[in-house]
Structures are given as structure tokens and as C-alpha cells.
Amino acid sequence: MPYDTFGFSTDQVLMRDNVLRLLERIFPASAIDDHEARSAYPDEAHLELARAGWFALPFEEEHGGTNCSFMDLVVLLEALAYYHKGLSTAYLGPTIYGGAALRHGASEEHKRAYIPEIIAGKVKMAICYTEPSGGSDAAGIRTRAIRDGDDYVIRGQKVFITNAHVADLMVVSAKTDPGAGRHGLSMFLVDAKSAGIEVRNLDPLGSRTTLINEVFFDDVRVPKRNLLGEENKGWKLLMRGLNLERIVLAAASGGQALKVVEIAKSFAMERSAFGKSLHQYQVIAHRLAEMRMLTESARATTFRTAAKLDAGIDAVADTAIAKTVAAENAWKVADLGMSIFAGSGYVAGDMQRIFRDTRLGPIGGGTSDILRNVVAKEMGL
Numbered sequence: 220m221p222y223d224t225f226g227f228s229t230d231q232v233l234m235r236d237n238v239l240r241l242l243e244r245i246f247p248a249s250a251i252d253d254h255e256a257r258s259a260y261p262d263e264a265h266l267e268l269a270r271a272g273w274f275a276l277p278f279e280e281e282h283g284g285t286n287c288s289f290m291d292l293v294v295l296l297e298a299l300a301y302y303h304k305g306l307s308t309a310y311l312g313p314t315i316y317g318g319a320a321l322r323h324g325a326s327e328e329h330k331r332a333y334i335p336e337i338i339a340g341k342v343k344m345a346i347c348y349t350e351p352s353g354g355s356d357a358a359g360i361r362t363r364a365i366r367d368g369d370d371y372v373i374r375g376q377k378v379f380i381t382n383a384h385v386a387d388l389m390v391v392s393a394k395t396d397p398g399a400g401r402h403g404l405s406m407f408l409v410d411a412k413s414a415g416i417e418v419r420n421l422d423p424l425g426s427r428t429t430l431i432n433e434v435f436f437d438d439v440r441v442p443k444r445n446l447l448g449e450e451n452k453g454w455k456l457l458m459r460g461l462n463l464e465r466i467v468l469a470a471a472s473g474g475q476a477l478k479v480v481e482i483a484k485s486f487a488m489e490r491s492a493f494g495k496s497l498h499q500y501q502v503i504a505h506r507l508a509e510m511r512m513l514t515e516s517a518r519a520t521t522f523r524t525a526a527k528l529d530a531g532i533d534a535v536a537d538t539a540i541a542k543t544v545a546a547e548n549a550w551k552v553a554d555l556g557m558s559i560f561a562g563s564g565y566v567a568g569d570m571q572r573i574f575r576d577t578r579l580g581p582i583g584g585g586t587s588d589i590l591r592n593v594v595a596k597e598m599g600l
Contacts (some may be wrong), residue, residue, distance in 0.1 A: 220574070222301070222477045223515075223551040226522055231294045238295060241271055242302045246599040247553065248569075254428045255572060260385045261428055265309050269340025277314050277463075278322065282334040289528040292519055293470040300326070300474030303575045305428030307471045312382050312429075313337045315467055317344030319460035320390040322404060324447030333388065345386035345411065347377040347434055348457070354379065355589045357392065357457060358401035362436065364393035369447070371395075373439045379583075383418045383432040391436070392457065395450050404451040408445040408529050425575030461585075462528060465538035468584045469521040472545035475577050476514040476552040482569050483507060483556040492561075497559070506559055510552045517545035536597035539590040546580030547587060553577040 224232045246264040254261055266272065276291060278284025290313075299307035303588075318337060319328055336342040337395050350360050353361030362375025373393050383389065389409045409416075414439040450458045484507055487497040497503045524537040553574045557564045562569035581587040 221481055222265065227294060228290075230327055231291060231429050234291065234294055235298045238268075238271075238273065238277040238298050239302060241267065242299075242306065246303065246306070247274075250426075251305075252567075254305070258427045258430055260302075261305060261309055262385075264306060264345070266340040268310065269338065274310070274314055274340060275338045278316055278338060283497070284334070289466060289525040290522070292463075292467055293525045296467045296470040297474040297477070297518075297521075300471035301478050303428070303473065304475055304476075304573070305426065307474065308381060308426065308429040309343075311345070311394075311467060311471075312386070313342060313344040313503070315463060316346040316460070317388065317390055319407070319463060320346070320406060320456065322455045323459050325408060326444065329408060329445075341448050342387045343382060343385050344388045344390065345380050345383040345432075345434075347380050347383065347389050347409075348439070350375060350380045351376060352377050355586060356402060358454065359399075360392055360394060362393045363397065364395050364405055364407060364441070366395070366443075368465055369443050370440045371443065373407065373436045375436050379421070379490075380418075380430045381413070381426070381431050381584040382429050384430060384432045385422055386398075388425055389416075389434070390447065392453060401418070401454040404453040404457070405450050406456050407441050408447055409439065409441050413439050413441070425579055426575075427572075432523055457471075462534060462538045464584055465542035465590075466521065466525055466528060468580070469517070469524070469538075469541040469545035472542075472549035472577070472580045473514065473518045473521055475573055475580075476510070476517060476545075476549040477555040479509070479552045479570070479573055479577075480510045480514055482573075483510065483559045486570075487559055487564070488557070493517050504561060506555050510555050513548040515548040515553050517541075517548040520544050521526065536594050539585075539593040539597075541582070542585065543587045543594075544591045546577075549580050551575045 245267040255263055275284045278286040280286050296307050299310055334341055340535055341474040342571050353359055364371040364373045389411050391407045391409050394403050395405040421435045423431050490497045520541045524534055524541040527534040556570055557574050560570045
């Protein structure tokens with residue numbers, strides 16, 4: 220198997236090996252290329268990963284999960300993103316983003332109804348937070364949820380919503396008290412097929428197998444029982460899963476960087492120029508060395524942070540650091556990889572695809588600038 224697993228437990232090495240073998244069988248390179256070309260969601264791979272039990276990892280045992288460790292999740296997400304970033308994104312929607320909202324905010328009735336279906340791969344989820352007026356200002360949203368008898372009526376627009384076009388359920392943030400800032404925010408579980416919802420695909424630079432979308436809510440009726448947590452207490456629920464989100468995104472970035480180092484090294488070993496293999500030129504060897512150093516720095520930061528979380532430490536600064544370092548390093552590694560591939564990387568292929576995909580890392584899931592604000596605040600600045 221292709222990369223260093225020092226510090227992994229025996230079970231975690233087996234996890235990594237098993238999931239990569241599964242993906243090679245169910246989603247070979249030709250399938251990745253086909254799905255990328257069609258901007259098609261990897262439905263069959265999603266279902267096969269679920270059948271193999273991988274979607275059970277983050278959930279509690281009483282709902283059919285395995286209640287895994289943070290390090291287990293890091294190992295899994297790194298492997299998924301190493302193989303293909305779209306698969307890690309497909310995994311995150313129902314298990315990490317939607318899963319966290321269900322675990323921490325849903326009624327027991329909804330947990331029993333939906334978590335087993337997520338684990339079985341039968342329910343996909345989208346998280347509808349970001350709006351055209353601003354992404355990082357989660358408290359400044361304009362979408363409204365107005366109480367009407369036993370329902371809420373949701374009206375507004377969301378944008379950059381991953382996998383809304385294939386979702387069965389959406390977790391939607393809306394203002395129930397528009398004058399109260401973050402104290403007027405509520406979260407709702409919404410059937411994605413509800414009347415009044417319109418989803419439009421966007422045309423992103425990367426992430427072609429897990430598209431982002433605009434979502435319009437035109438007087439969408441949501442039963443009161445679908446309120447997640449308490450009315451006007453959605454901010455706490457929104458913030459509760461941030462450590463988990465950041466650490467798994469860091470792991471995914473590390474996986475992407477690992478793949479770039481692998482394919483760039485292979486290219487440099489096989490390609491010749493002026494009578495020598497590319498890797499024999501010091502400039503190329505140094506670029507590959509720099510890529511390796513950036514990658515292992517990202518992984519080390521991620522693993523250390525996962526260990527802190529498993530020890531029960533509320534590592535807010537650490538997760539912000541891990542996500543920022545890993546995402547920015549993966550982008551730098553991809554840029555260096557493109558410089559080694561040169562024209563061969565600019566056309567269709569793994570290098571071009573990963574280059575496009577890594578650019579989202581410093582933007583999605585909290586921009587690097589916002590996360591630097593988090594770190595500064597944790598430092599008392």
C-alpha cells in the first residue's frame with residue numbers, strides 16, 4: 220500500500236488497506252474519469268462504501284454505529300481523499316455534516332428513522348448554511364423561518380451547497396428572530412423533495428463529482444417537529460460540530476497531497492529530458508522533497524490534533540490550525556506537482572483534476588482567513 224502509516228493501530232492500517240482495495244474494485248480510474256466528465260455523483264461507490272460498513276463509523280452504537288475515534292475518522296478520510304476527493308466529500312455530507320446535526324439536535328424519533336438509513340447508504344444529505352450575501356458570517360443570514368400553526372414556512376436562498384442536487388434531506392439554517400443576530404438562528408431538518416425547493420447546479424472549478432448548487436426556498440413548509448434543537452438556539456448546534464468538521468477536512472487535504480506526491484514522483488522517474496530522467500535534475504528533486512515535507516507536516520499536525528480530541532481536549536485552536544495548514548499545504552503541493560508535469564499536467568488527467576480540487580481546501584469549511592481569526596482569538600489576541 221502506498222503511504223506511511225506510522226502511528227496507526229493495526230486496525231487502522233487494515234481500515235486503510237481495506238477501503239483502498241474496495242475502491243479500486245468498485246470505482247476504478249476509468250469510472251472516476253467518466254463521472255468527472257459527466258459531473259455525475261458516485262452513487263454506486265456511495266452505496267458500496269455503505270454496504271461495507273464505513274458509514275457507520277461516526278454514529279453511536281444504539282443507532283447502529285461503531286462510535287469510532289477521531290483518529291479512525293482521520294485514517295478513513297485520508298484514504299478516501301487519497302483515492303478520489305469526491306468520495307471523501309460524498310462521505311462527509313450524511314455522516315459528518317448531516318450526521319452531526321442529527322446526533323446533536325434531532326429527536327430520538329428522527330435519529331431512529333434516519334441514522335440507520337444513512338448507515339445503509341439510502342439517505343444522502345446536504346447542509347444549507349451559506350448565502351449569497353456572505354458565507355463566513357453564518358449569523359448574518361437572511362433566510363427566514365416563520366411559524367405558522369404546526370409548521371414553519373422557510374423563505375430564502377442558499378448557495379455553494381454541496382450535493383443538494385442528490386440530497387434526500389437538508390439541514391437548513393434560518394432566522395426565526397431576525398433582529399437577534401446569532402441568537403435568532405434556528406436549524407431545521409427539511410425533506411429535499413418538499414414543494415417550493417428549487418436546486419440549480421453551479422459550474423465549479425473542481426469537485427465535479429460532488430457538485431455545488433444554489434438552493435431556493437419558496438414558502439417551504441416544514442413541520443414543527445423537524446426543528447433541530449430549540450428555536451433560536453441553532454448557533455450552538457452549528458458550532459458544536461466544528462472541531463470534527465475541521466479535523467476531517469484536514470485529513471482529506473493530507474490524502475490529496477499524498478496522491479500528488481505519488482503521481483508526480485512517478486512522472487519524474489519515467490519522463491526524460493535532455494538525456495536524463497527528470498528526477499535526476501536537482502530542481503525537480505528539490506520540488507519533490509518540498510512536496511513531501513509539506514505533506515508530512517500536514518499529516519503530523521492532523522494526527523496530533525486527532526489524538527488531542529480523542530483525549531477529550533476541546534482543541535479549538537488545534538483543529539483550526541490543522542485544517543488551515545493541511546488545506547494550504549495540499550494546494551502548494553498540487554501547484555508544485557503541476558510545475559513538474561508542466562504541459563502534461565495542464566490537460567486532462569489526475570494531476571489537473573487534483574490541482575483543481577485542492578483549490579477549494581483553503582475556502583470551504585471555513586476560509587483560511589477566518590480560521591486564522593479563530594487561532595488569534597484562542598491566543599487571547
